[in-house]
Amino acid sequence: MNDDRRRALISQPQRRSLWILFLLLPAIVVMTLFVVWPLLSALRFAFYEFNGLSPSQFVGLENFRKVLFEEPFSDWTYNAFCHNVIVFFALMVFENGTAFLIAFALLKGLPGHRIHQVIIFLPVVLSSVIVGFLWKLFLHPMFGLVNGALALIDIQGPAWLGSESTALGSIIFANIWHWLGFPTLVLLAGMQRISAEVIEAARLDGAGDYVLLRRIIWPLIAPSVTIVCILTFIGSFNWFEIPYVMAGLTGSPGGSTDVLGLYFYRTAFGSVSSGIQDFGQGSALAVLMFLFVAGFSFVGLRFLRRREIQL
């Protein structure tokens, strides 16, 4: 009897572990099949030369050398990378900055704030393809709403998506219009979690809006800021749908809207009308993108988390 009880006591944690493993199994299988396996395949392909569409021979770091150091591929890589960096900073300043101010305005509960909350979040539920297509129409140089409105005040609008100086900015603007509601909502949720007494106490001490934002709200929403920053970073370096719809696979005009996502797709899968497929170079680009995004996200997350504690 005692032996039975002891056996039961020993096997209980084991049974529990088995049960947990059993519950995790479907997720592990799916993750392995659809995430880990493709990642490892991409990693393997990055070291192979492709003869047509099949890997032919192991070439070591040759594909990495080509995309990083051999012209014109290296020029295209750095050009696309620079645009991703521009996109990140533009989104941090204009999208997240605006989102912060709007979140504060919504927090104040001014008349009509509920409907504004819905309006601001509404574009987020639209598909990126629809948003890209919509803004492509709005920015059309001849029939677009934007140039139509400018014409009413006798201004000849530029070809927004056709000019090298305005194309990337126009696409970033469309992206901000699409996603503005998301950081707004995250930051607003962060602000709403701040205890009302803290804000009231600050007000009683004579804090105005600026001081309240700078000294009270900003430090207390640090966890929300961390999430927003990391997601903006990942989103900026994986940017694909909106530039694809608005500027095409080549990042037109003249590569002025090219980003790593487009460049990777073009390199790996080719394009009927311009390039041929090269899974080797494409995989090398994908691996570099993954390492960059994962590496910086990790470092950024650690830095921002430490900042949360300090604040």
Add this chain to the structure above:
Amino acid sequence: MRAFAGLLTAATIAWGLSAPFTYATDISFWTWRQEDKAAYNELFADFTKKNPDINVKFQSFPDENYPTIASTALAGGKGGDVIHTHAYGWLEQFVKSGYFVKQDASNMPSLANMSADALLSGTYRADSQVYSLPFASQTLGLFINKDVFEKAGLKAPTTWDEFIVVSKALKDKGVIPLANGLGTSWFNEMFVATFTGPLLGQEFVSDLKSGKATFKDPRYIAALTKLLELRAYMPTGFEGIDYSTAGQLFISGRAAMLAGGSFDISTYRAQNPKLKMDFIAPPAAKVGDIPQATKFFDGGYAVNAASPNKEAALKLVNWMGTKEFGDKFTALLGNISPIKGVDVKDPLLAEVAKLNETAMPHINVVYFRFEKPTGSELLQSGITKMMSGSITPEQLGGDVTNGLAKWYKPFQGK
């Protein structure tokens, strides 16, 4: 009951006897041409009438994703029995991987019905063998809106100087002379080919092939420089006008001319059945020069090497190289079949077919899309910069040459 059992036995025997004669092979045809479904189904019905043992199923995929879908399926030993392929460099990637059956006189007698330049589009350079039976030629030229010209009292231009004079006159009358913009990368390359072709001539193409000339050649630079003159006659904000908007400006009569492809003739007709249009050679350098449109072959029909029904697939593709197919194909789809002796009944298409006789090859598509970086990638990324003035024609010619020199031996060291 006994009678019923007898009847059942007789029926079973009858079914058993007839079955071997009614079994048919089902094969599939994979294509990106979704819009051609009705025409192909009609053509395949004709084939099945002649070959009752073979049924053909039309399966189409979105144009942009077609290379990815086709290559993924073929890599896995799947895919259609007959694959609609693009030509030249696109095809070569698939052939290198061993996905298609080699076509020769023994399994594809209808190859004899094709011209040499058509066969080049389906030929693998390494072994000089054909892997895809050519299906259509496409011609780049100048669409003319006859109504607009008539109203303006002008004649369609034949030389560059006439083109400039006519364009100025049209502009003065408030009509956009040339509908094209630069908002569609793939068409920008076609735009360059259309207007530079007649200025360059066949000799330049031979010089490129032999390495006597590169894209730094003064002839090419002069032709690119000429393109800058066109900016004054394109729509306002032309940098952002895409090819479909250009088409709409042309068919609506807001623009008088459009550099375009013969592949759009049937589309424009469908969109505006009242449109009176012509398709002519782009302006020549001087009076008396041969009219030179630009021509390339769009693709072909290949047999999947992993198909379990290769024999039936080869039979179908061989039939797709016969005059019978070519005549109906041209009539139904408004594309010019490369099959010798095909009847082109449509007067406008007949004009295009005539232009083809003296046409220039589309230089980038035919010769420079085989390895990375392709001539198309280089030209498409540079032409908008040149047209906006941020680089010069010399810089563009240099960039294209230097990029191609990575793999095109005749350009190396030049």
